[in-house]
Amino acid sequence: MRLHTSPSLLALSAAPLVVNSLQLPFGIQLPAVIDSRLTSLKSSISQIQVPSFINKIIDPTGSSPLLSLHRDLVAIPSVTGDEEKVAKFLEKYLTSKNFHVELIPVESPEYPSSKKRYNVFAYPEGGSKSAPILLTSHIDTVPPFLPFKDGLRTVYGRGSCDAKASVASQIIAVEELLSQKHITEDTISLLFVVGEETTGDGMRHINTLNMKWEAVVFGEPTELKLAVGHKGLAMLEVEAKGKASHSGYPSLGVNANSHMINALYKLDHLHLPSSDLLGNTTLNVGIMNGGVAANVIPAFARAEIAIRIAAKTFKEVKDIVDGALKDVEGIEATWKKPYYDPVFCDHDIEGFETIATSYGTDIPNLNGDHKKYLYGPGSILVAHGDNEKIDKSDLYEAVKGYKRIVKGILNAKAVVVHDPAKEEAAAAVVVEEVVQVKIDVPEAPANKAEGKNDKEEHVEYVTILPVDTP
Numbered sequence: 001m002r003l004h005t006s007p008s009l010l011a012l013s014a015a016p017l018v019v020n021s022l023q024l025p026f027g028i029q030l031p032a033v034i035d036s037r038l039t040s041l042k043s044s045i046s047q048i049q050v051p052s053f054i055n056k057i058i059d060p061t062g063s064s065p066l067l068s069l070h071r072d073l074v075a076i077p078s079v080t081g082d083e084e085k086v087a088k089f090l091e092k093y094l095t096s097k098n099f100h101v102e103l104i105p106v107e108s109p110e111y112p113s114s115k116k117r118y119n120v121f122a123y124p125e126g127g128s129k130s131a132p133i134l135l136t137s138h139i140d141t142v143p144p145f146l147p148f149k150d151g152l153r154t155v156y157g158r159g160s161c162d163a164k165a166s167v168a169s170q171i172i173a174v175e176e177l178l179s180q181k182h183i184t185e186d187t188i189s190l191l192f193v194v195g196e197e198t199t200g201d202g203m204r205h206i207n208t209l210n211m212k213w214e215a216v217v218f219g220e221p222t223e224l225k226l227a228v229g230h231k232g233l234a235m236l237e238v239e240a241k242g243k244a245s246h247s248g249y250p251s252l253g254v255n256a257n258s259h260m261i262n263a264l265y266k267l268d269h270l271h272l273p274s275s276d277l278l279g280n281t282t283l284n285v286g287i288m289n290g291g292v293a294a295n296v297i298p299a300f301a302r303a304e305i306a307i308r309i310a311a312k313t314f315k316e317v318k319d320i321v322d323g324a325l326k327d328v329e330g331i332e333a334t335w336k337k338p339y340y341d342p343v344f345c346d347h348d349i350e351g352f353e354t355i356a357t358s359y360g361t362d363i364p365n366l367n368g369d370h371k372k373y374l375y376g377p378g379s380i381l382v383a384h385g386d387n388e389k390i391d392k393s394d395l396y397e398a399v400k401g402y403k404r405i406v407k408g409i410l411n412a413k414a415v416v417v418h419d420p421a422k423e424e425a426a427a428a429v430v431v432e433e434v435v436q437v438k439i440d441v442p443e444a445p446a447n448k449a450e451g452k453n454d455k456e457e458h459v460e461y462v463t464i465l466p467v468d469t470p
């Protein structure tokens with residue numbers, strides 16, 4: 001998720017509950033000496049065969065494929081520009097899970113060429129590079145790196161929410177879809193890109209590779225809701241030039257601040273387009289500077305403005321703004337990068353709450369006429385803050401969510417053959433030739449809405465989840 005706003009707004013949320021070396025239920029903190037005994041006991045236990053339920057209580061994170069993958073991702077620093085290690089980790093991990101993995105080098109003038117940066121593209125062994133569905137997210141994070149910390153219900157660390165929660169749950173979702181035979185190997189591929197938090201260079205590089213998908217599922221924190229879209233962005237800088245003079249003799253100078261006030265008043269009172277899905281286009285004068293002293297006629301003023309576009313296009317909004325400013329004396333407006341149109345996402349899958357988000361994503365950076373879905377665990381409100389975190393239960397929910405989205409995409413393509421016997425046996429749905437996937441009969445919509453009746457979604461871990469102590 002890319003924000004172009006002050007991070008201070010986001011530094012919210014409660015203090016972390018942290019268990020240092022050994023997880024115990026109910027937030028018990030042990031004296032160091034006992035704690036270290038238990039830790040060594042734990043390591044000796046792990047060398048003998050113990051029933052898995054004991055292991056799951058002693059080490060809920062290590063014994064959960066999802067939580068341990070997420071932990072390993074978050075533990076690797078990957079601030080934008082420095083994504084090599086996490087890409088190499090994913091290459092190794094996905095290879096070990098029988099994926100064919102390609103590291104795609106990304107070079108950009110913004111980042112030193114001494115740093116190797118890779119997008120990670122993967123598809124199941126026996127599958128195909130041109131699978132119709134792509135699950136994608138990003139492996140870079142905003143600065144600064146914050147180490148992984150394991151709490152009882154929640155894990156903390158940079159990227160724990162944005163977007164390594166999406167990366168981990170997308171991977172586990174695909175592993176489960178394959179192992180549970182909900183999809184065939186040639187249905188899906190995975191793409192984890194660099195550079196999302198700054199210029200989107202990782203995703204834009206994909207456009208040079210001539211790849212195509214029918215549907216792309218973008219992973220970003222949407223609070224487990226299916227996004228209807230996100231606003232577009234326009235940014236401009238306005239400068240006013242004047243001539244300094246003594247404030248007692250204004251006629252000897254030219255007041256840059258007066259020009260700026262005229263310009264900003266017009267902008268503040270502009271009528272900008274709105275849409276039912278994304279709400280109002282909003283305009284924020286984020287920075288105003290001008291003048292040097294109260295008794296000097298200001299020779300220079302400057303303002304920076306961000307516009308979140310809810311309807312029409314960047315070009316149309318730019319034309320409205322340029323039109324409003326064209327008669328204002330003494331100012332010059334410069335449009336900045338990045339800018340993008342509002343993004344409208346597909347949200348035609350039952351059983352999800354929907355959300356309109358106001359942050360930027362890689363969606364506009366990937367060309368093509370594919371269907372676009374935006375979904376992921378975690379909240380924007382903590383994503384870039386110094387207490388970034390994710391609830392473990394949200395990670396598990398996201399795995400289910402991604403599986404339901406993939407099944408929903410396939411069901412939408414499915415041509416159901418009416419054979420009552422088959423239907424009664426809850427057997428098979430025949431799918432269009434192109435896709436060649438066999439999928440189970442979709443769950444009844446009523447069940448989907450409740451989201452809890454998916455029998456194969458049994459919980460594969462046991463952990464103790466008391467209420468975090470305040």
Ligand SMILES: *[C@@H]1O[C@H](CO)[C@@H](O)[C@H](O)[C@H]1NC(C)=O
Binds near residue numbers: 274279280
């Ligand atoms: C959009 O703007 C209108 C008019 O200014 C206002 O009444 C409405 O509350 C705004 N909607 C939202 C969602 O902020």
